[in-house]
Amino acid sequence: xxxxxxxxxxxxxxxxxxxxxxxxxxxxxxxxxxxxxxxxxxxxxxxxxxxxxxxxxxxxxxxxxxxxxxxxxxxxxxxxxxxxxxxxxxxxxxxxxxxxxxxxxxxxxxxxxxxxxxxxxxxxxxxxxxxxxxxxxxxxxxxxxxxxxxxxxxxxxxxxxxxxxxxxxxxxxxxx
Amino acid sequence: xxxxxxxxxxxxxxxxxxxxxxxxxxxxxxxxxxxxxxxxxxxxxxxxxxxxxxxxxxxxxxxxxxxxxxxxxxxxxxxxxxxxxxxxxxxxxxxxxxxxxxxxxxxxxxxxxxxxxxxxxxxxxxxxxxxxxxxxxxxxxxxxxxxxxxxxxxxxxxxxxxxxxxxxx
Numbered sequence: 001x002x003x004x005x006x007x008x009x010x011x012x013x014x015x016x017x018x019x020x021x022x023x024x025x026x027x028x029x030x031x032x033x034x035x036x037x038x039x040x041x042x043x044x045x046x047x048x049x050x051x052x053x054x055x056x057x058x059x060x061x062x063x064x065x066x067x068x069x070x071x072x073x074x075x076x077x078x079x080x081x082x083x084x085x086x087x088x089x090x091x092x093x094x095x096x097x098x099x100x101x102x103x104x105x106x107x108x109x110x111x112x113x114x115x116x117x118x119x120x121x122x123x124x125x126x127x128x129x130x131x132x133x134x135x136x137x138x139x140x141x142x143x144x145x146x147x148x149x150x151x152x153x154x155x156x157x158x159x160x161x162x163x164x165x166x167x168x169x170x171x172x173x174x175x176x
Numbered sequence: 177x178x179x180x181x182x183x184x185x186x187x188x189x190x191x192x193x194x195x196x197x198x199x200x201x202x203x204x205x206x207x208x209x210x211x212x213x214x215x216x217x218x219x220x221x222x223x224x225x226x227x228x229x230x231x232x233x234x235x236x237x238x239x240x241x242x243x244x245x246x247x248x249x250x251x252x253x254x255x256x257x258x259x260x261x262x263x264x265x266x267x268x269x270x271x272x273x274x275x276x277x278x279x280x281x282x283x284x285x286x287x288x289x290x291x292x293x294x295x296x297x298x299x300x301x302x303x304x305x306x307x308x309x310x311x312x313x314x315x316x317x318x319x320x321x322x323x324x325x326x327x328x329x330x331x332x333x334x335x336x337x338x339x340x341x342x343x344x345x
Contacts, residue, residue, distance in 0.1 A: 005328065005331075005332070006300060006328075008277060008278070008281055009281065009285075009296060009300045009328075009331070010300045010301070011278060012278050012281040012282055012285065013202055013285075013296070013297060013300055013301040014301070015278055015282070016201065016202055016205075016282060016285070017198040017199075017201065017202055017301065018198075019201070020194075020197050020198040020200075020201035020202075020210065021197065021201065021207045021210065021211070022194060022197070023193065023197055023211055023214075024193075025190075026189060026193055026211075026214060026215055026218060027185065027186055027189045027190075027218070029215050030189075030215045030218035030219045030222060031219075031222060033215055033216065033218075033219035034219045034222045034223060037219060037220075038223075
């Protein structure tokens with residue numbers, strides 16, 4: 001079913017079609033266009049490829065060379081530290097308790113306190129009774145010795161250990 | 177392309193050019209634009225002539241013309257053109273009976289967008305169904321329906337006195 005308006009559209013289109021121009025020999029210009037299209041397509045393809053190479057080549061070089069570190073050098077044989085030379089590394093600050101290792105030479109125990117802070121000094125009992133050494137923290141005055149701690153190795157406790165007011169109690173290090 | 181293929185192509189173009197130019201003229205509404213559209217479609221068909229010659233070259237050529245007309249690239253080129261004939265001329269009563277209506281309709285058809293005009297040509301000049309139009313244009317049937325509806329509505333909007341004019345038809 002068609003409306004009068006659609007009939008009007010059909011009639012107008014038919015009139016327009018009758019007025020269409022008559023042209024001759026459209027094949028030759030169409031062939032010219034075909035050749036031009038091929039030429040333009042080929043030129044654009046080459047230009048695109050060249051542009052892609054020009055953009056991608058520096059990026060590829062930048063990612064693969066230059067800043068990347070070289071191959072790792074072979075590791076030299078590890079230097080062995082003597083087992084009898086322990087090292088004590090004091091913490092410059094903080095509440096951690098320093099550890100004192102017993103010296104390889106008996107009779108000269110050292111306790112390295114923290115230079116600052118409420119760290120607890122640790123005193124190692126000497127293997128030789130009678131010459132213990134306790135170094136108090138330099139930042140605080142040493143309180144008077146109140147509690148004698150007997151040395152586990154010596155029968156007569158002559159040395160005194162100054163406990164830290166806030167730190168843990170000093171513990172004797174085991175004898176080697 | 178050998179001589180035999182070229183001879184067949186020349187024969188096809190010579191035989192079908194008038195009909196194809198009519199369609200191109202309906203699609204574009206302008207003589208030069210119609211020639212340009214037909215040559216563009218033919219230039220796209222020639223490289224495929226070897227495979228098309230045994231099937232349906234005219235159908236392929238028509239489909240290329242329809243799609244070329246509604247293509248985005250062609251629309252860009254078309255924007256640079258300036259229409260010299262306006263559609264704003266008032267419709268004057270004409271005692272010749274219907275001529276004024278058809279002239280007004282022709283002017284209104286020129287003002288339609290290419291996609292809507294293409295759908296109208298396929299539906300009302302080629303007498304294709306909505307499904308066939310959708311196949312030719314490569315879109316859905318719903319798109320064809322909506323474009324047809326908009327095109328007819330736009331024509332009614334451009335021809336506000338059409339009800340009065342239809343009485344005299």
